[in-house]
Amino acid sequence: MADLFGSVVLDDDLHDDRGDDRRDDRREDRDDDPAPVIDLVAGRKTYRTGSIEFEALRGVDLRIGRGEYVAIVGPSGSGKSTLMNVLGCLDTLTQGEYRLAGEDVAQLDEVELAQVRNRRIGFVFQQFHLLPALSALRNVELPLQYRRVAAAERRARATEALERVGLGDRLHHRPGELSGGQQQRVAVARALVGDPDLLLADEPTGNLDSTSTHEVLALLDELHAQGRTIVLITHEPDVARRAQRVVHVLDGLAQDEHSPAVTSPAEGRA
Ligand SMILES: Nc1ncnc2c1ncn2[C@@H]1O[C@H](COP(=O)(O)OP(=O)(O)O)[C@@H](O)[C@H]1O
Numbered sequence: 001m002a003d004l005f006g007s008v009v010l011d012d013d014l015h016d017d018r019g020d021d022r023r024d025d026r027r028e029d030r031d032d033d034p035a036p037v038i039d040l041v042a043g044r045k046t047y048r049t050g051s052i053e054f055e056a057l058r059g060v061d062l063r064i065g066r067g068e069y070v071a072i073v074g075p076s077g078s079g080k081s082t083l084m085n086v087l088g089c090l091d092t093l094t095q096g097e098y099r100l101a102g103e104d105v106a107q108l109d110e111v112e113l114a115q116v117r118n119r120r121i122g123f124v125f126q127q128f129h130l131l132p133a134l135s136a137l138r139n140v141e142l143p144l145q146y147r148r149v150a151a152a153e154r155r156a157r158a159t160e161a162l163e164r165v166g167l168g169d170r171l172h173h174r175p176g177e178l179s180g181g182q183q184q185r186v187a188v189a190r191a192l193v194g195d196p197d198l199l200l201a202d203e204p205t206g207n208l209d210s211t212s213t214h215e216v217l218a219l220l221d222e223l224h225a226q227g228r229t230i231v232l233i234t235h236e237p238d239v240a241r242r243a244q245r246v247v248h249v250l251d252g253l254a255q256d257e258h259s260p261a262v263t264s265p266a267e268g269r270a
């Protein structure tokens with residue numbers, strides 16, 4: 001699981017044409033970057049099991065702009081996880097185009113994908129995936145450690161991220177010493193600490209009681225208000241309703257719930 005936060009980068013060169021990764025904030029380049037965060041065109045994904053082929057994505061077009069908060073919903077088996085894996089650069093398309101924050105990621109190999117994940121995406125999972133032996137602070141430092149950010153800066157940024165999610169007084173607690181909602185907020189801090197282009201959350205409230213669910217959803221609302229781009233995969237209608245836009249996945253195709261231009265906010269969902 002650590003590989004999600006970029007461990008593959010550890011044994012690879014960090015000094016490519018993007019410059020010094022120690023100064024890993026690319027915000028300046030981004031602020032007036034008009035490229036959508038997600039630009040998926042005619043995305044197809046075929047799984048092969050022996051001689052059997054199954055087309056899990058059958059031509060998905062999905063464009064998500066900077067600052068959008070989008071929920072992806074759909075029944076079991078519809079292709080949500082497949083889509084999430086593609087969006088999160090955990091897997092590649094069989095056919096089609098995918099640009100992430102303007103960068104063509106459709107043809108990258110494993111190592112390059114890991115670098116893109118580390119730099120551009122913050123993941124939040126249903127099961128938190130925190131390392132139990134490490135403090136909240138050390139867990140949040142991990143993505144920066146994989147980027148080889150110096151210790152003092154790492155610590156400062158992880159502390160700031162934990163303060164941002166309301167856990168400034170829990171820096172040295174281990175996951176086992178925190179509530180579910182607090183653990184998920186640590187995971188959100190870890191997702192944010194590298195200042196990613198995209199926050200990708202897969203059923204982030206699936207393991208939480210209603211109080212903690214409320215806590216985490218309020219935090220996502222706040223991050224959205226601050227301009228974060230959020231994609232949340234969920235099967236819970238109450239959770240999806242928090243997003244500004246809902247995309248339905250059905251039989252390997254994706255479609256917006258309604259076109260904002262022709263539908264009033266209250267329609268059908270009051
Ligand atoms: N690795 C795989 N190999 C073969 N078929 C797969 C694989 N992963 C998913 N599928 C198939 O693709 C379809 C979509 O799966 P998935 O994306 O996991 O759906 P969801 O997350 O919406 O439940 C399902 O029919 C599933 O059986």
Ligand SMILES: [Mg+2]
Binds near residue numbers: 077080081082
């Ligand atoms: Mg799934």
